[in-house]
Amino acid sequence: MDGEDAAMAGGTSGQAEQAIRLRDLQFSWSGRTSFRMEVPDLRVARGEKVFLLGESGSGKSTLLSLICGINAPQRGTVEVDGTALGSLSAAARDRFRAERIGVIFQMFNLLPYASPLENILLPLSFAKARRARVADPRAEALRLTAGLGLEADLVCGARASELSIGQQQRVAAARALIGGPALIVADEPTSALDAARQGDFLDLLMQQTEAEGATLLMVSHDARLAERFDRVMDLSQVVLTSREGPGAGG
Amino acid sequence: MLLTALAWQSLLSRKITVGLTIFAISLSVALFLGVEKVRTGAKASFADTISDTDLILGARSGGVQLLLYSVFRVGNATNNVTWESYQDIASRPEVDWIVPISLGDSHRGFRVMGTTTDFFDRYKYRGGRGLEMAEGARFDDLFDAVVGADVAAELGYETGQEVVVAHGLASFTEHDDKPFRISGVLARTGTPVDRTVFVSLRAIEAIHVDWRNGAQIPGQTVGADAVRQMELTPGAITAAMIGTKSRLQIFGLQRWINEYPEEPLLAILPGVTLQELWSLIGVAETALVGVSAMVVATALLGMAAMIFSGLAERRREMAILRAVGARPWTILGLLSLEALLMAGLGVLLGLALLYGGLLAGRGWIDQSFGIYLRIGAPSPRELAVLGLVLLAALLVSLMPAWRAYRMSLSDGMSIRI
Numbered sequence A: 001m002d003g004e005d006a007a008m009a010g011g012t013s014g015q016a017e018q019a020i021r022l023r024d025l026q027f028s029w030s031g032r033t034s035f036r037m038e039v040p041d042l043r044v045a046r047g048e049k050v051f052l053l054g055e056s057g058s059g060k061s062t063l064l065s066l067i068c069g070i071n072a073p074q075r076g077t078v079e080v081d082g083t084a085l086g087s088l089s090a091a092a093r094d095r096f097r098a099e100r101i102g103v104i105f106q107m108f109n110l111l112p113y114a115s116p117l118e119n120i121l122l123p124l125s126f127a128k129a130r131r132a133r134v135a136d137p138r139a140e141a142l143r144l145t146a147g148l149g150l151e152a153d154l155v156c157g158a159r160a161s162e163l164s165i166g167q168q169q170r171v172a173a174a175r176a177l178i179g180g181p182a183l184i185v186a187d188e189p190t191s192a193l194d195a196a197r198q199g200d201f202l203d204l205l206m207q208q209t210e211a212e213g214a215t216l217l218m219v220s221h222d223a224r225l226a227e228r229f230d231r232v233m234d235l236s237q238v239v240l241t242s243r244e245g246p247g248a249g250g
Numbered sequence B: 001m002l003l004t005a006l007a008w009q010s011l012l013s014r015k016i017t018v019g020l021t022i023f024a025i026s027l028s029v030a031l032f033l034g035v036e037k038v039r040t041g042a043k044a045s046f047a048d049t050i051s052d053t054d055l056i057l058g059a060r061s062g063g064v065q066l067l068l069y070s071v072f073r074v075g076n077a078t079n080n081v082t083w084e085s086y087q088d089i090a091s092r093p094e095v096d097w098i099v100p101i102s103l104g105d106s107h108r109g110f111r112v113m114g115t116t117t118d119f120f121d122r123y124k125y126r127g128g129r130g131l132e133m134a135e136g137a138r139f140d141d142l143f144d145a146v147v148g149a150d151v152a153a154e155l156g157y158e159t160g161q162e163v164v165v166a167h168g169l170a171s172f173t174e175h176d177d178k179p180f181r182i183s184g185v186l187a188r189t190g191t192p193v194d195r196t197v198f199v200s201l202r203a204i205e206a207i208h209v210d211w212r213n214g215a216q217i218p219g220q221t222v223g224a225d226a227v228r229q230m231e232l233t234p235g236a237i238t239a240a241m242i243g244t245k246s247r248l249q250i251f252g253l254q255r256w257i258n259e260y261p262e263e264p265l266l267a268i269l270p271g272v273t274l275q276e277l278w279s280l281i282g283v284a285e286t287a288l289v290g291v292s293a294m295v296v297a298t299a300l301l302g303m304a305a306m307i308f309s310g311l312a313e314r315r316r317e318m319a320i321l322r323a324v325g326a327r328p329w330t331i332l333g334l335l336s337l338e339a340l341l342m343a344g345l346g347v348l349l350g351l352a353l354l355y356g357g358l359l360a361g362r363g364w365i366d367q368s369f370g371i372y373l374r375i376g377a378p379s380p381r382e383l384a385v386l387g388l389v390l391l392a393a394l395l396v397s398l399m400p401a402w403r404a405y406r407m408s409l410s411d412g413m414s415i416r417i
Ligand SMILES: Nc1ncnc2c1ncn2[C@@H]1O[C@H](COP(=O)(O)OP(=O)(O)OP(=O)(O)O)[C@@H](O)[C@H]1O
Pocket: A029, A030, A031, A032, A033, A035, A054, A055, A056, A057, A058, A059, A060, A061, A062, A063, A221, B410, B411, B412, B414
């Protein structure tokens, strides 16, 4: 428990210079699909902004769910911020995710019945350390959304379902950033936006990630967005995928 | 805290389906508790039909039968009690008071009961309430009659009106040579008294002096005036109500009557026999409770179905919660909490409906059915039922909640719609 709690405490410990490290990993979905992936070695350095490129169905979302500890690999290790997720209990993994990782999805990021502000504050109630880092959650949420170009009365007043898709994505970004998690994971956050707004959104996201000193891992199948990032990884080069499951006869 | 706030907001966002579900639950709860109230009310009213009478005396038959014909005016006595036996019992030292009852005749579907004016003082119901005259006075003259509230209402009778008593219960031969005059109308009691015509015991004798074996003796008719001169001592009565001087003497007197050597007699304790009678009706009672329990179960299943059908479109909600750090158990808890909130609101609204309905309708129910419904805090039994509803809601919600739990595990981070 001590080890887990230390891992939970968060902050930048400094020892691990890798934000993400995957080794000898092997994963297959249990179910009817026979999708199987292997990752021999994947590293993302702390503070790096990495663009992960891969075509549809290549396993991008699956890889992210492994990094976030929502799914567990059959073999190999996933280390985030120096902590091996496999060494944590399921409950501790959920807490670890809450503390260390901010997630942005492609679309439908928000609880439709809650206000944008409540959506932004949501992770704080699952993450004690993140909560402890912000003195005034509301003010912090407004600071982040202001940085992302959203007006305060829109954030506090409206319902999440009343926002445009671009606004929703910015609220989701603020939710991922609040409380300063070490890692921001974005799964095609711009694919629902038009080209002009994709650029705007990415610039704001990068700016804020940098300001918070976080690592950014973003996946997309749209190579045009790659140039703004520190590094571009092609999924087909780091991940071996196959359609045949182990033991699946054909 | 957070979970409650989320559950609450999620419910609010689905006002219409949630509202209807809550309404269905509240109706079922109100129905169940209402049936429960009416059931206990009916049972109490039933047990309250006669009180303060220690023993009922009749010819030997079944106890329930004796109660039925003497108190409820249902069925017939197979035998009578001779006047001599009645006198014997009346003179026992334990007897504080005794009121004779003579049944057998009718008036337009209502039973006619011969008794003494003591009846109006001794007959008590609903825990010691006495009879009151709504109009007029007790019978005084030989051919005076007092009618119950239902008799007066249904036949439109007022004091002073003349009525004719029919011989037997369903016959066309009438004692039309000796008409009665209504001297008074009783106030409503909600007991069989309301459906009875009261005359004096002597009057019963008077209309039968010239009758033998169910027919008037030809050539020997006695006029109404002539009969007044006669000594009208009854040969027999149907039953009698007895009060003892001390409650301790009831069983002794009962045994004495039951072992009376001259004639086979029976004395019953009305309270005990009422309970016996109620247990016979109890089957219907159980069926009623069963049906209303099924209604509650249906409403809860409806709620589960509603949660189930909402799951598909709430999959992304689950994925979002998982992504921000919620445990699968949190999601299970969220859905169960929603169910509990709905059931809780349903129960509260159901109670409001019930008490509103009771306040509005109980006067009318007492008037029309003679069932007096008490309004009080829910009984422990009712509270237990309400607790059970909440528990059942929780259990029922586990089905969809478990499914959501599984989904939140298997979907991973991908948002599926
Ligand atoms: N929950 C699941 N259960 C079983 N199989 C799954 C599940 N999610 C994804 N898969 C399978 O894993 C493979 C990779 O899916 P994944 O969602 O990771 O692709 P992706 O690269 O994110 O695609 P896209 O660009 O369309 O989002 C697919 O073949 C899919 O069928």
